[in-house]
Amino acid sequence: xxxxxxxxxxxxxxxxxxxxxxxxxxxxxxxxxxxxxxxxxxxxxxxxxxxxxxxxxxxxxxxxxxxxxxxxxxxxxxxxxxxxxxxxxxxxxxxxxxxxxxxxxxxxxxxxxxxxxxxxxxxxxxxxxxxxxxxxxxxxxxxxxxxxxxxxxxxxxxxxxxxxxxxx
Numbered sequence: 001x002x003x004x005x006x007x008x009x010x011x012x013x014x015x016x017x018x019x020x021x022x023x024x025x026x027x028x029x030x031x032x033x034x035x036x037x038x039x040x041x042x043x044x045x046x047x048x049x050x051x052x053x054x055x056x057x058x059x060x061x062x063x064x065x066x067x068x069x070x071x072x073x074x075x076x077x078x079x080x081x082x083x084x085x086x087x088x089x090x091x092x093x094x095x096x097x098x099x100x101x102x103x104x105x106x107x108x109x110x111x112x113x114x115x116x117x118x119x120x121x122x123x124x125x126x127x128x129x130x131x132x133x134x135x136x137x138x139x140x141x142x143x144x145x146x147x148x149x150x151x152x153x154x155x156x157x158x159x160x161x162x163x164x165x166x167x168x
Protein backbone atom coordinates (compact mmCIF):
# COMPACT_ATOMS: atom_id res chain seq x y z
CA UNK A 1 0.00 0.00 0.00
CA UNK A 2 1.50 3.36 -0.98
CA UNK A 3 1.52 6.33 1.32
CA UNK A 4 -1.05 8.88 0.29
CA UNK A 5 0.85 11.78 1.83
CA UNK A 6 4.09 12.42 -0.07
CA UNK A 7 5.19 15.25 2.20
CA UNK A 8 8.87 16.24 2.16
CA UNK A 9 9.20 14.68 5.63
CA UNK A 10 9.00 11.17 4.17
CA UNK A 11 11.49 9.89 1.62
CA UNK A 12 9.53 9.02 -1.50
CA UNK A 13 11.83 6.17 -2.53
CA UNK A 14 10.80 4.17 0.55
CA UNK A 15 7.18 5.26 0.86
CA UNK A 16 5.51 1.83 0.57
CA UNK A 17 4.27 -0.35 3.41
CA UNK A 18 4.86 -4.12 3.43
CA UNK A 19 1.97 -6.57 3.66
CA UNK A 20 3.42 -7.94 6.94
CA UNK A 21 1.19 -9.00 9.81
CA UNK A 22 3.70 -10.03 12.46
CA UNK A 23 4.68 -8.90 15.93
CA UNK A 24 7.89 -6.93 16.49
CA UNK A 25 9.47 -10.07 18.02
CA UNK A 26 8.46 -12.11 14.97
CA UNK A 27 9.91 -9.42 12.73
CA UNK A 28 13.23 -9.54 14.62
CA UNK A 29 13.30 -13.33 14.13
CA UNK A 30 12.47 -12.86 10.43
CA UNK A 31 15.42 -10.46 10.08
CA UNK A 32 17.79 -12.89 11.80
CA UNK A 33 16.63 -15.83 9.67
CA UNK A 34 16.99 -13.79 6.48
CA UNK A 35 20.48 -12.63 7.45
CA UNK A 36 21.46 -16.22 8.24
CA UNK A 37 20.32 -17.35 4.79
CA UNK A 38 22.76 -15.08 2.98
CA UNK A 39 24.89 -16.71 0.31
CA UNK A 40 28.09 -15.39 1.89
CA UNK A 41 31.75 -15.75 0.99
CA UNK A 42 33.19 -14.77 4.37
CA UNK A 43 34.70 -16.67 7.31
CA UNK A 44 32.95 -17.53 10.58
CA UNK A 45 29.63 -15.99 9.58
CA UNK A 46 27.34 -15.77 12.64
CA UNK A 47 24.03 -13.98 13.21
CA UNK A 48 22.76 -13.67 16.78
CA UNK A 49 19.33 -12.58 18.00
CA UNK A 50 19.48 -10.20 21.00
CA UNK A 51 23.21 -10.25 21.63
CA UNK A 52 24.44 -8.15 24.55
CA UNK A 53 27.19 -5.90 23.14
CA UNK A 54 29.60 -4.05 25.42
CA UNK A 55 30.19 -0.39 24.68
CA UNK A 56 32.32 2.32 26.29
CA UNK A 57 29.22 3.66 28.03
CA UNK A 58 27.28 0.49 28.87
CA UNK A 59 25.85 -2.70 27.45
CA UNK A 60 23.42 -2.75 24.53
CA UNK A 61 20.81 -5.44 23.81
CA UNK A 62 20.96 -5.40 20.02
CA UNK A 63 18.04 -6.79 18.04
CA UNK A 64 20.64 -8.73 16.06
CA UNK A 65 24.36 -8.81 15.40
CA UNK A 66 26.28 -10.14 12.44
CA UNK A 67 29.88 -11.26 12.95
CA UNK A 68 32.20 -12.48 10.22
CA UNK A 69 35.78 -12.50 9.03
CA UNK A 70 36.96 -11.09 5.71
CA UNK A 71 40.52 -10.78 4.45
CA UNK A 72 41.87 -11.67 7.90
CA UNK A 73 39.81 -9.01 9.68
CA UNK A 74 36.90 -9.46 12.10
CA UNK A 75 33.70 -7.49 11.50
CA UNK A 76 30.75 -6.67 13.74
CA UNK A 77 27.49 -5.29 12.34
CA UNK A 78 24.87 -3.99 14.79
CA UNK A 79 21.31 -4.49 13.56
CA UNK A 80 18.13 -2.72 14.65
CA UNK A 81 14.88 -4.34 13.43
CA UNK A 82 12.04 -1.82 13.41
CA UNK A 83 8.45 -2.91 12.90
CA UNK A 84 6.82 0.48 13.24
CA UNK A 85 3.61 2.00 11.98
CA UNK A 86 5.13 5.42 11.22
CA UNK A 87 8.21 6.34 9.15
CA UNK A 88 11.58 5.92 10.89
CA UNK A 89 12.88 9.20 12.31
CA UNK A 90 16.41 10.59 12.29
CA UNK A 91 16.83 9.75 15.99
CA UNK A 92 16.82 6.02 15.22
CA UNK A 93 19.81 6.48 12.89
CA UNK A 94 21.54 8.72 15.43
CA UNK A 95 21.12 6.25 18.30
CA UNK A 96 22.42 3.34 16.22
CA UNK A 97 25.41 5.43 15.10
CA UNK A 98 26.22 6.16 18.76
CA UNK A 99 26.05 2.42 19.57
CA UNK A 100 28.38 1.62 16.66
CA UNK A 101 30.89 4.19 17.90
CA UNK A 102 30.65 3.09 21.53
CA UNK A 103 31.04 -0.62 20.77
CA UNK A 104 33.70 -0.35 18.07
CA UNK A 105 31.47 -2.11 15.53
CA UNK A 106 32.31 -1.68 11.86
CA UNK A 107 28.76 -1.12 10.63
CA UNK A 108 25.21 -0.36 11.68
CA UNK A 109 22.08 -1.51 9.87
CA UNK A 110 18.43 -0.57 10.35
CA UNK A 111 15.89 -3.02 8.93
CA UNK A 112 12.41 -1.51 8.79
CA UNK A 113 8.91 -2.39 7.67
CA UNK A 114 8.15 1.28 7.01
CA UNK A 115 9.76 4.15 5.08
CA UNK A 116 12.56 6.31 6.45
CA UNK A 117 12.03 10.04 6.94
CA UNK A 118 14.39 12.30 4.98
CA UNK A 119 16.35 13.14 8.16
CA UNK A 120 16.97 9.44 8.87
CA UNK A 121 18.12 8.90 5.28
CA UNK A 122 20.43 11.91 5.28
CA UNK A 123 21.98 11.03 8.65
CA UNK A 124 22.45 7.38 7.66
CA UNK A 125 24.15 8.37 4.41
CA UNK A 126 26.47 10.81 6.17
CA UNK A 127 27.49 8.24 8.80
CA UNK A 128 27.53 4.96 6.88
CA UNK A 129 24.43 3.40 8.43
CA UNK A 130 22.87 0.80 6.11
CA UNK A 131 19.12 1.14 5.63
CA UNK A 132 17.15 -1.94 4.68
CA UNK A 133 13.46 -2.28 3.97
CA UNK A 134 11.67 -5.60 4.43
CA UNK A 135 9.72 -5.48 1.20
CA UNK A 136 10.36 -5.02 -2.51
CA UNK A 137 8.88 -1.88 -4.09
CA UNK A 138 7.61 -1.95 -7.64
CA UNK A 139 10.14 0.58 -8.95
CA UNK A 140 13.59 1.88 -8.08
CA UNK A 141 13.77 5.12 -6.17
CA UNK A 142 16.21 7.96 -6.67
CA UNK A 143 18.55 9.62 -4.23
CA UNK A 144 19.81 7.85 -1.13
CA UNK A 145 20.03 4.13 -1.65
CA UNK A 146 17.86 1.91 0.49
CA UNK A 147 18.60 -1.80 0.20
CA UNK A 148 15.67 -4.17 0.06
CA UNK A 149 15.35 -7.21 2.27
CA UNK A 150 13.70 -10.07 0.43
CA UNK A 151 13.94 -13.65 1.73
CA UNK A 152 13.96 -14.87 -1.88
CA UNK A 153 17.16 -12.90 -2.63
CA UNK A 154 19.24 -12.66 0.56
CA UNK A 155 22.53 -12.45 -1.34
CA UNK A 156 21.96 -8.70 -1.81
CA UNK A 157 22.63 -8.20 1.91
CA UNK A 158 26.28 -9.21 1.46
CA UNK A 159 26.89 -5.82 -0.12
CA UNK A 160 25.20 -4.10 2.82
CA UNK A 161 27.21 -6.05 5.39
CA UNK A 162 30.61 -5.75 3.73
CA UNK A 163 30.31 -2.66 1.54
CA UNK A 164 31.54 -4.77 -1.38
CA UNK A 165 29.56 -6.20 -4.28
CA UNK A 166 27.99 -9.60 -3.73
CA UNK A 167 29.57 -12.53 -5.53
CA UNK A 168 26.74 -14.53 -7.07
